[in-house]
Amino acid sequence: MRTKEFLGKLDHDRIVEAIREAESKTSGEIRVFIQRGKLDGDPLPLAEKKFHEFGMHKTPDRNATLILLAPRAHKFAVIGDQGIHEKCGGDYWQRIVAQMSEHFQGERFTDAIVEAVREIGNVLARHFPPKPGDRNDLSDEVIEG
Numbered sequence: 024m025r026t027k028e029f030l031g032k033l034d035h036d037r038i039v040e041a042i043r044e045a046e047s048k049t050s051g052e053i054r055v056f057i058q059r060g061k062l063d064g065d066p067l068p069l070a071e072k073k074f075h076e077f078g079m080h081k082t083p084d085r086n087a088t089l090i091l092l093a094p095r096a097h098k099f100a101v102i103g104d105q106g107i108h109e110k111c112g113g114d115y116w117q118r119i120v121a122q123m124s125e126h127f128q129g130e131r132f133t134d135a136i137v138e139a140v141r142e143i144g145n146v147l148a149r150h151f152p153p154k155p156g157d158r159n160d161l162s163d164e165v166i167e168g
Contacts, residue, residue: 026059026167029094034133035165041137042163045144050151051086051107052079052159053140056166062096069093070100073168080104082160086151088143090136099123101139110150119143 042053056073058066070091074080079087085106092099101119103111119139126135 024094024097026057026094029092029132030057030167032130032132033136033165037133038136038140038165039163041140041144045140045147046159046163048144048153049086049147050082050084050154050157051088051144051147052082052161053088053090053143053147054079054161054166055090055136055140056092056168058091058093058096059167060095062093062098066091066093066096066098066100067102070102074102074104077161077166079161082106084151086147087161088147090139092136099127101143103143107147107150111146115146 038055042055045053054077058069062069070089073091074089079089082104085104088101088103088107090099090101101116103116119142123135123139126132126138
């Protein structure tokens with residue numbers, strides 16, 4: 024699917040609202056990135072690269088998560104930093120990916136992202152509740168690049 028078509032099917036406001044709601048309950052950060060153009064191979068290395076480019080590894084508790092979507096390649100990846108990964112393990116991320124895949128197959132793109140953000144937010148809230156003086160370190164807007 025062409026990226027422009029994919030973007031036209033997304034409800035950006037609903038995604039941003041889900042991110043804001045999730046982050047209001049945690050010191051963690053969640054970002055959504057949409058890769059324009061082609062992506063050959065596994066999307067995970069690109070997700071790791073973008074994770075670092077966006078400075079997501081600099082959160083104090085290492086509890087940031089990135090959802091990367093490459094609509095033209097029909098691929099996506101979800102990665103969490105060291106702090107959150109240690110709390111939930113690899114099986115957790117596989118469940119998130121499986122849930123998103125079901126929605127994607129039905130072209131319910133916004134639902135896939137919002138549900139993943141909510142689920143990740145719940146886990147972040149359980150393990151990384153807000154701290155006094157917490158601030159939103161990263162933009163909640165969907166990033167395109």
